[in-house]
Amino acid sequence: PVQQDFKNVKILITAGGTREPIDPVRYIGNRSSGKMGYAIAEAAAKRGAAVTLISGVTTLTASAGIKVIKVETAKEMQQHVEANFASNDVIVMAAAVADYAVAEVSEQKIKKASEKLSLELVKNPDILLGLGQKKQQNQLLIGFAAETQNLLKYAQDKLQRKNLDMIIANDVSKVNAGFNVDTNIVKIIGKNNLVEDIPLIKKTALASIILDKINKLKTH
Numbered sequence: 338p339v340q341q342d343f344k345n346v347k348i349l350i351t352a353g354g355t356r357e358p359i360d361p362v363r364y365i366g367n368r369s370s371g372k373m374g375y376a377i378a379e380a381a382a383k384r385g386a387a388v389t390l391i392s393g394v395t396t397l398t399a400s401a402g403i404k405v406i407k408v409e410t411a412k413e414m415q416q417h418v419e420a421n422f423a424s425n426d427v428i429v430m431a432a433a434v435a436d437y438a439v440a441e442v443s444e445q446k447i448k449k450a451s452e453k454l455s456l457e458l459v460k461n462p463d464i465l466l467g468l469g470q471k472k473q474q475n476q477l478l479i480g481f482a483a484e485t486q487n488l489l490k491y492a493q494d495k496l497q498r499k500n501l502d503m504i505i506a507n508d509v510s511k512v513n514a515g516f517n518v519d520t521n522i523v524k525i526i527g528k529n530n531l532v533e534d535i536p537l538i539k540k541t542a543l544a545s546i547i548l549d550k551i552n553k554l555k556t557h
Protein backbone atom coordinates (compact mmCIF):
# COMPACT_ATOMS: atom_id res chain seq x y z
CA PRO A 338 0.00 0.00 0.00
CA VAL A 339 1.20 3.48 -0.89
CA GLN A 340 1.69 5.90 1.98
CA GLN A 341 -1.13 8.47 2.01
CA ASP A 342 1.16 11.39 2.80
CA PHE A 343 -0.72 13.73 0.44
CA LYS A 344 -4.09 13.13 2.02
CA ASN A 345 -5.91 16.45 2.50
CA VAL A 346 -3.51 18.12 0.05
CA LYS A 347 -4.93 19.87 -2.99
CA ILE A 348 -2.48 19.95 -5.85
CA LEU A 349 -2.73 21.72 -9.19
CA ILE A 350 -0.49 20.39 -11.95
CA THR A 351 0.01 21.55 -15.53
CA ALA A 352 1.28 19.21 -18.22
CA GLY A 353 1.84 19.01 -21.96
CA GLY A 354 2.47 21.67 -24.53
CA THR A 355 0.29 24.56 -25.61
CA ARG A 356 -0.66 25.19 -29.22
CA GLU A 357 -0.94 28.66 -30.72
CA PRO A 358 -3.12 28.76 -33.84
CA ILE A 359 -1.87 30.33 -37.08
CA ASP A 360 -4.96 29.67 -39.17
CA PRO A 361 -7.79 27.06 -39.05
CA VAL A 362 -5.40 24.21 -39.95
CA ARG A 363 -2.00 25.23 -38.56
CA TYR A 364 -0.43 25.99 -35.22
CA ILE A 365 2.85 26.65 -33.42
CA GLY A 366 3.54 23.91 -30.93
CA ASN A 367 6.35 22.24 -29.03
CA ARG A 368 7.59 18.72 -28.33
CA SER A 369 6.09 18.25 -24.87
CA SER A 370 4.31 14.88 -24.54
CA GLY A 371 2.80 15.53 -21.12
CA LYS A 372 4.66 12.56 -19.61
CA MET A 373 6.44 14.54 -16.87
CA GLY A 374 3.33 16.35 -15.63
CA TYR A 375 1.07 13.29 -15.88
CA ALA A 376 3.64 11.24 -13.89
CA ILE A 377 3.47 13.79 -11.07
CA ALA A 378 -0.33 13.87 -11.22
CA GLU A 379 -0.60 10.06 -11.04
CA ALA A 380 1.92 9.79 -8.20
CA ALA A 381 0.20 12.53 -6.20
CA ALA A 382 -3.22 10.90 -6.64
CA LYS A 383 -1.81 7.53 -5.46
CA ARG A 384 -0.47 9.26 -2.35
CA GLY A 385 -3.91 10.64 -1.53
CA ALA A 386 -3.87 14.14 -3.03
CA ALA A 387 -6.87 15.78 -4.65
CA VAL A 388 -5.41 16.42 -8.10
CA THR A 389 -6.46 18.96 -10.71
CA LEU A 390 -4.55 18.52 -13.95
CA ILE A 391 -4.59 21.34 -16.49
CA SER A 392 -3.50 19.52 -19.60
CA GLY A 393 -2.21 20.91 -22.85
CA VAL A 394 -2.06 18.74 -25.93
CA THR A 395 -1.15 15.12 -25.19
CA THR A 396 -2.16 11.60 -26.14
CA LEU A 397 -2.12 10.51 -22.49
CA THR A 398 -5.14 9.83 -20.33
CA ALA A 399 -5.25 10.35 -16.58
CA SER A 400 -6.62 7.86 -14.05
CA ALA A 401 -10.18 8.20 -12.84
CA GLY A 402 -10.20 10.45 -9.80
CA ILE A 403 -7.90 13.04 -11.33
CA LYS A 404 -9.81 16.12 -12.43
CA VAL A 405 -8.57 16.93 -15.93
CA ILE A 406 -9.13 20.24 -17.70
CA LYS A 407 -7.99 20.20 -21.31
CA VAL A 408 -6.67 23.38 -22.87
CA GLU A 409 -5.02 24.35 -26.10
CA THR A 410 -3.48 27.82 -25.99
CA ALA A 411 -1.33 29.49 -23.31
CA LYS A 412 -4.15 31.97 -22.65
CA GLU A 413 -6.63 29.13 -22.03
CA MET A 414 -4.11 27.49 -19.72
CA GLN A 415 -3.67 30.77 -17.85
CA GLN A 416 -7.42 31.20 -17.45
CA HIS A 417 -7.90 27.74 -15.91
CA VAL A 418 -4.75 27.82 -13.79
CA GLU A 419 -5.75 31.18 -12.33
CA ALA A 420 -9.33 30.06 -11.67
CA ASN A 421 -8.01 27.06 -9.69
CA PHE A 422 -5.01 28.71 -8.04
CA ALA A 423 -6.46 30.00 -4.76
CA SER A 424 -8.10 26.69 -3.83
CA ASN A 425 -4.90 24.64 -4.14
CA ASP A 426 -2.07 24.12 -1.63
CA VAL A 427 0.61 23.01 -4.07
CA ILE A 428 1.03 24.12 -7.69
CA VAL A 429 3.43 22.37 -10.09
CA MET A 430 3.95 23.88 -13.54
CA ALA A 431 5.36 21.10 -15.73
CA ALA A 432 3.68 22.32 -18.91
CA ALA A 433 5.66 23.74 -21.81
CA VAL A 434 3.87 27.02 -22.35
CA ALA A 435 4.35 28.92 -25.59
CA ASP A 436 6.15 32.19 -24.92
CA TYR A 437 4.67 33.77 -28.04
CA ALA A 438 1.35 33.62 -29.89
CA VAL A 439 0.52 34.64 -33.44
CA ALA A 440 -0.49 38.32 -33.48
CA GLU A 441 -3.37 37.93 -35.92
CA VAL A 442 -4.82 34.46 -36.36
CA SER A 443 -6.08 34.13 -39.92
CA GLU A 444 -9.76 33.24 -40.19
CA GLN A 445 -9.14 31.47 -43.48
CA LYS A 446 -6.46 28.99 -44.43
CA ILE A 447 -3.38 30.96 -45.53
CA LYS A 448 -2.82 30.29 -49.24
CA LYS A 449 0.57 29.43 -50.66
CA ALA A 450 1.68 32.43 -52.73
CA SER A 451 4.83 34.49 -52.17
CA GLU A 452 8.32 32.96 -51.70
CA LYS A 453 8.58 34.40 -48.21
CA LEU A 454 5.97 34.60 -45.51
CA SER A 455 6.39 36.26 -42.12
CA LEU A 456 4.35 35.67 -39.01
CA GLU A 457 4.20 38.35 -36.38
CA LEU A 458 4.29 37.01 -32.83
CA VAL A 459 3.29 38.68 -29.58
CA LYS A 460 4.41 37.74 -26.09
CA ASN A 461 2.13 35.47 -24.07
CA PRO A 462 1.52 36.04 -20.38
CA ASP A 463 3.98 34.22 -18.11
CA ILE A 464 1.53 32.18 -16.03
CA LEU A 465 4.03 31.12 -13.38
CA LEU A 466 5.35 34.64 -12.88
CA GLY A 467 1.81 35.83 -12.19
CA LEU A 468 1.22 33.04 -9.66
CA GLY A 469 4.46 33.90 -7.86
CA GLN A 470 3.16 37.41 -7.29
CA LYS A 471 -0.12 36.14 -5.84
CA LYS A 472 1.23 33.24 -3.80
CA GLN A 473 0.03 32.97 -0.19
CA GLN A 474 2.10 31.89 2.82
CA ASN A 475 0.52 28.44 2.91
CA GLN A 476 1.02 27.71 -0.80
CA LEU A 477 3.96 25.99 -2.48
CA LEU A 478 4.84 26.94 -6.02
CA ILE A 479 7.03 24.60 -8.07
CA GLY A 480 8.32 25.33 -11.56
CA PHE A 481 10.34 23.60 -14.23
CA ALA A 482 13.08 25.08 -16.36
CA ALA A 483 13.79 23.68 -19.80
CA GLU A 484 17.18 24.91 -20.97
CA THR A 485 19.72 24.09 -23.65
CA GLN A 486 22.56 26.11 -22.05
CA ASN A 487 23.53 27.74 -18.72
CA LEU A 488 21.15 25.32 -16.99
CA LEU A 489 21.92 26.23 -13.39
CA LYS A 490 22.17 29.98 -13.88
CA TYR A 491 18.94 30.27 -15.91
CA ALA A 492 17.04 27.98 -13.56
CA GLN A 493 18.20 29.85 -10.45
CA ASP A 494 17.15 33.08 -12.11
CA LYS A 495 13.65 31.68 -12.78
CA LEU A 496 13.40 30.42 -9.19
CA GLN A 497 14.08 33.93 -7.85
CA ARG A 498 12.21 35.99 -10.42
CA LYS A 499 9.06 33.84 -10.33
CA ASN A 500 9.11 33.57 -6.50
CA LEU A 501 9.18 29.74 -6.51
CA ASP A 502 9.77 27.33 -3.64
CA MET A 503 11.54 24.85 -5.89
CA ILE A 504 12.53 24.48 -9.53
CA ILE A 505 13.33 21.35 -11.52
CA ALA A 506 15.89 22.17 -14.18
CA ASN A 507 16.20 19.88 -17.17
CA ASP A 508 18.91 20.17 -19.77
CA VAL A 509 16.74 19.40 -22.76
CA SER A 510 19.74 19.19 -25.11
CA LYS A 511 20.68 15.84 -23.52
CA VAL A 512 19.47 12.57 -25.03
CA ASN A 513 16.92 10.80 -22.81
CA ALA A 514 16.07 14.02 -21.01
CA GLY A 515 13.30 16.58 -21.33
CA PHE A 516 10.74 16.47 -24.10
CA ASN A 517 8.90 13.37 -25.31
CA VAL A 518 10.93 10.63 -23.61
CA ASP A 519 10.17 8.40 -20.60
CA THR A 520 13.27 9.51 -18.69
CA ASN A 521 14.78 12.76 -17.48
CA ILE A 522 18.05 14.19 -16.14
CA VAL A 523 17.56 17.12 -13.78
CA LYS A 524 18.85 19.38 -11.07
CA ILE A 525 16.40 20.13 -8.29
CA ILE A 526 17.01 23.56 -6.81
CA GLY A 527 15.51 24.76 -3.56
CA LYS A 528 14.96 28.29 -2.25
CA ASN A 529 18.24 28.10 -0.36
CA ASN A 530 19.85 27.48 -3.77
CA LEU A 531 20.85 24.01 -2.64
CA VAL A 532 21.23 21.94 -5.80
CA GLU A 533 20.60 18.21 -6.04
CA ASP A 534 21.71 16.36 -9.15
CA ILE A 535 19.40 13.61 -10.33
CA PRO A 536 21.07 11.50 -13.03
CA LEU A 537 19.12 9.56 -15.66
CA ILE A 538 15.86 8.42 -14.11
CA LYS A 539 12.38 7.36 -15.23
CA LYS A 540 9.90 10.25 -15.11
CA THR A 541 7.65 8.11 -12.89
CA ALA A 542 10.46 7.73 -10.33
CA LEU A 543 11.40 11.42 -10.61
CA ALA A 544 7.77 12.28 -9.87
CA SER A 545 8.04 10.45 -6.51
CA ILE A 546 11.25 12.29 -5.64
CA ILE A 547 9.65 15.64 -6.44
CA LEU A 548 6.68 14.77 -4.22
CA ASP A 549 9.02 13.70 -1.38
CA LYS A 550 10.70 17.10 -1.59
CA ILE A 551 7.36 18.92 -1.64
CA ASN A 552 6.35 16.92 1.41
CA LYS A 553 9.43 18.13 3.29
CA LEU A 554 8.68 21.75 2.36
CA LYS A 555 5.08 21.29 3.53
CA THR A 556 5.99 20.17 7.00
CA HIS A 557 8.69 22.78 7.59
Ligand code: PMT
Binds near residue numbers: 352509
Ligand atom coordinates in the same frame (compact mmCIF):
# COMPACT_ATOMS: atom_id res chain seq x y z
O1 PMT B 1 5.95 16.73 -21.41
P1 PMT B 1 7.22 15.92 -21.54
O2 PMT B 1 7.43 15.40 -22.94
O3 PMT B 1 7.30 14.82 -20.49
O4 PMT B 1 8.46 16.90 -21.28
C1 PMT B 1 8.69 17.44 -20.02
C2 PMT B 1 9.10 18.92 -20.08
C3 PMT B 1 10.46 19.04 -20.75
C4 PMT B 1 8.06 19.73 -20.85
C5 PMT B 1 9.15 19.39 -18.58
O5 PMT B 1 10.09 18.63 -17.88
C6 PMT B 1 9.53 20.87 -18.49
O6 PMT B 1 10.68 21.25 -18.44
N1 PMT B 1 8.49 21.76 -18.46
C7 PMT B 1 8.66 23.21 -18.50
C8 PMT B 1 8.90 23.64 -19.92
C9 PMT B 1 9.05 25.14 -20.04
O7 PMT B 1 8.20 25.79 -20.58
O8 PMT B 1 10.10 25.63 -19.42
P2 PMT B 1 10.50 27.21 -19.39
O9 PMT B 1 11.89 27.21 -18.84
O10 PMT B 1 10.26 27.83 -20.72
O11 PMT B 1 9.50 27.85 -18.35
C10 PMT B 1 9.80 27.98 -16.98
C11 PMT B 1 8.55 27.75 -16.14
O12 PMT B 1 7.60 28.79 -16.40
C12 PMT B 1 7.84 26.43 -16.40
O13 PMT B 1 7.39 25.91 -15.16
C13 PMT B 1 6.69 26.82 -17.31
O14 PMT B 1 5.56 25.95 -17.13
C14 PMT B 1 6.37 28.25 -16.85
N2 PMT B 1 5.88 29.14 -17.93
C15 PMT B 1 6.62 29.38 -19.04
C16 PMT B 1 6.17 30.26 -20.01
C17 PMT B 1 4.93 30.90 -19.83
N3 PMT B 1 4.44 31.75 -20.73
N4 PMT B 1 4.22 30.66 -18.72
C18 PMT B 1 4.66 29.80 -17.76
O15 PMT B 1 4.00 29.58 -16.73
